[in-house]
Amino acid sequence: MERLFDLAVSRSAPGTQRERRSRSVVRGTVAAVLARGLGSLTGIITVPLTVRYLGAERYGVWMTISSAIAFLGFTDFGLAASLTNALGKAFGENDREAARRYVTTALLILSIVAILLVSAGIIFATPVAGLIFPSVGQAVMRQEVVPSLIIALAIFAFSLPFLVVNRLLAAFQQSAAANVWIMISSLAGLVGVLVVICCRGGLPWLVLGSIGANTLVHAISAIWLFGWHKRWLIPVSWEFDLAIFRDLFSSSWKFFVANAAWLVNSQTDNLIIAHYLGPAQVTPYSVTFRLFAYATLIQVLAAPTLWPAYTEAATRKDFDWVRGVFRKSLKWSLSIAIGTVIILIVFGQTIIRFWAGPVAVPPFGAMIWMALWNLILAYLVVAGCLLQATGHVTGLSIYSSITAVFNVVLSIWLVRFYGIAGVIAATVTAYILLSVIPVTLETRKVFRKFARSVC
Numbered sequence: 196m197e198r199l200f201d202l203a204v205s206r207s208a209p210g211t212q213r214e215r216r217s218r219s220v221v222r223g224t225v226a227a228v229l230a231r232g233l234g235s236l237t238g239i240i241t242v243p244l245t246v247r248y249l250g251a252e253r254y255g256v257w258m259t260i261s262s263a264i265a266f267l268g269f270t271d272f273g274l275a276a277s278l279t280n281a282l283g284k285a286f287g288e289n290d291r292e293a294a295r296r297y298v299t300t301a302l303l304i305l306s307i308v309a310i311l312l313v314s315a316g317i318i319f320a321t322p323v324a325g326l327i328f329p330s331v332g333q334a335v336m337r338q339e340v341v342p343s344l345i346i347a348l349a350i351f352a353f354s355l356p357f358l359v360v361n362r363l364l365a366a367f368q369q370s371a372a373a374n375v376w377i378m379i380s381s382l383a384g385l386v387g388v389l390v391v392i393c394c395r396g397g398l399p400w401l402v403l404g405s406i407g408a409n410t411l412v413h414a415i416s417a418i419w420l421f422g423w424h425k426r427w428l429i430p431v432s433w434e435f436d437l438a439i440f441r442d443l444f445s446s447s448w449k450f451f452v453a454n455a456a457w458l459v460n461s462q463t464d465n466l467i468i469a470h471y472l473g474p475a476q477v478t479p480y481s482v483t484f485r486l487f488a489y490a491t492l493i494q495v496l497a498a499p500t501l502w503p504a505y506t507e508a509a510t511r512k513d514f515d516w517v518r519g520v521f522r523k524s525l526k527w528s529l530s531i532a533i534g535t536v537i538i539l540i541v542f543g544q545t546i547i548r549f550w551a552g553p554v555a556v557p558p559f560g561a562m563i564w565m566a567l568w569n570l571i572l573a574y575l576v577v578a579g580c581l582l583q584a585t586g587h588v589t590g591l592s593i594y595s596s597i598t599a600v601f602n603v604v605l606s607i608w609l610v611r612f613y614g615i616a617g618v619i620a621a622t623v624t625a626y627i628l629l630s631v632i633p634v635t636l637e638t639r640k641v642f643r644k645f646a647r648s649v650c
Contacts, residue, residue, distance in 0.1 A: 230374040230381070230496075237385040242482065243551050245401070248392055251554040255474030256340055257398060258481040259327060262465040264347045264406075274301050275358040276454065277447035280586060282366030283506030291427060298363060299430035300439045302356055309352040316348030327469055342399040350406050357413040360420050361499070363428065370500040372424070376416040383408035449588035456595035463603055464618045471610050475554070480615040482547055482555040483565055490535035490569040491576060494528040498580040505584035514645040517581070525577045532573035536566035561616040567623045571631060578638045590637050598629040 246254050278301045285294040324340045364373040387404030396404070421429040464484075465477050488495075501524065508516050539546075540562055548556050582591050602625035609617030 225371075230377040233378045234381040237381045238485065239550070241385060241388050241405075242485070244392060245388065246478065246482075246551050246555060249398065249401070251475040251478045252473070253339070253398055255469060255477035255481075256328065257343070257401065258477050259465045259469040259474055260340075260344055260347050260402070262463075262481075263323075263327065263344070264351045274304060274443055274447045275362050276450035276583065277443045278359065279362045279366050279503055280506050280584065281443060282363060283503040283584075284510050285366075295428050295430070296434050296436045296439050297443065298359060298428055299432075299434035300436055301443060302359055302430045303432075303435050304440065305356040305358065309355040312352040312355070313349055316345060316352065320345045320348065327466060328474060329470065339398040343402045346399055346402050347406065350403070350410050354410040354413055357410070357417050360413065360417050363420065363425075365499050366503045366506075367425075373499075376412065379416075380409045380412040383412045449592045450583070452592035453583075453588055453595045456592065456599040459599035459603060464606065464622065467603070467606050467610055467618060468615055471607070472614065476615055478551075479547075479555050479557040480561070480618070482551045483543070483557040483561060484619075486543060486547060486550075487536065487539055487562075487565040487569050490532045490539065490566075491528070491572045493531055494524075494573055494576045497524065498576055501580050502584045505581060509585050517585075518642060518645065521577065521581055524580075525574070528573045528577050529570075532570050536569055540566050558614070558616055560613070561619060564616055564619040564623055568619055568626075571623065571626050575626070575630065575634060578634045581641060582634070582637055585641055587637060587641055590633060594630055594633045598625045601625045601629060 245257070249257065278297060281297045282294055285291075285297065321341050324344050328340060360376075361373045364370060384405050387408035388401065391400045391404040394400075465481055468477050468480055501520070504520075505517055508514075543562050544556055544559065579591065582588065602622055605621035605625060606618045609621050611617075613620065
């Protein structure tokens with residue numbers, strides 16, 4: 196603990212590459228925890244307000260739309276993840292020119308994707324809304340659901356190119372700065388929600404006030420990054436490079452498949468529940484899922500900082516540092532998750548009843564399955580971070596895809612018999628059978644490869 200504290204607060208210049216890298220990881224993680232803490236505080240304020248303001252059905256609609264938008268995260272075609280590794284290598288090799296070409300190329304491609312996504316959203320919003328919410332009345336569908344979905348899609352598309360900002364800061368091991376912007380974004384989202392509630396706006400205005408404010412902050416962060424912080428990285432059209440695009444795409448499609456599979460596994464639950472049980476049942480599921488996510492909060496927050504640090508260390512062949520940090524991360528991840536889920540199993544229903552109201556309280560069985568899911572996630576976040584950072588994504592994309600298909604099929608079957616508990620039980624079952632074992636074998640393979648490289 197003394198060592199961690201020193202890395203977090205020391206103002207002296209790092210003596211070695213290892214010390215600089217370790218300091219960046221610790222400070223980035225601390226900043227991420229603070230940012231998420233602020234985000235959690237805003238959630239503690241907004242969840243009960245919005246549940247009571249919207250009611251169970253309309254709040255369930257909002258959470259389902261949020262899941263649908265989060266599911267579209269795969270539309271970056273894995274470019275953001277591929278860019279992280281490319282910039283990490285450029286940083287390890289001190290190659291500024293290559294970094295600028297990578298950033299310019301990725302930004303241009305993501306901008307084109309954003310334009311196509313907005314066009315598709317406007318055309319298909321109405322039939323998609325009807326497919327997701329077959330039990331919602333036509334008046335609510337026309338006045339609130341469809342406009343909310345169009346607004347959410349448009350804002351998501353506009354924010355897509357800004358993915359580069361956080362990835363770039365993380366790749367240059369400045370995650371602390373990225374998390375400062377996340378804090379500002381959380382505050383902006385809270386202000387947006389409070390303003391809409393005070394003005395008695397409907398669901399479309401609530402979507403606009405919440406995620407629209409977040410996206411505005413992301414745009415400002417991009418202006419700060421390219422206008423002041425790293426002006427040498429400002430994208431210019433003539434830096435677009437087809438060779439760079441091919442290089443990014445050679446690995447991005449693997450990240451795309453793995454990310455799409457992960458989004459299917461993590462974001463289709465609300466969609467399945469809304470379709471088969473109605474949007475009101477999404478409320479207890481989404482609130483419980485959000486509460487239990489605190490069991491893996493620190494682990495998830497540490498991953499974006501660890502990822503580029505692993506990449507840079509592997510580029511410099513500092514395999515001992517990678518091995519040592521991985522073991523420590525895994526130990527802390529499992530310890531934190533176990534302690535947290537025990538507390539939440541005992542007190543979770545009481546916390547949810549007090550926090551979000553009786554309509555958000557889940558059955559006890561769903562909480563047990565949520566606990567098991569977060570224990571699995573505590574392991575997979577640490578191992579998956581290592582595999583992606585070192586470019587071992589092919590296997591990850593294959594068994595993630597198989598897990599996703601099995602999870603969806605099993606969820607559709609179990610939700611009819613066991614309600615919301617059946618959906619999370621399907622996720623746990625799919626991951627235990629099809630992901631945990633291959634991830635473990637792949638991780639061991641990486642460390643054996645490191646050992647051979649040293650010899």
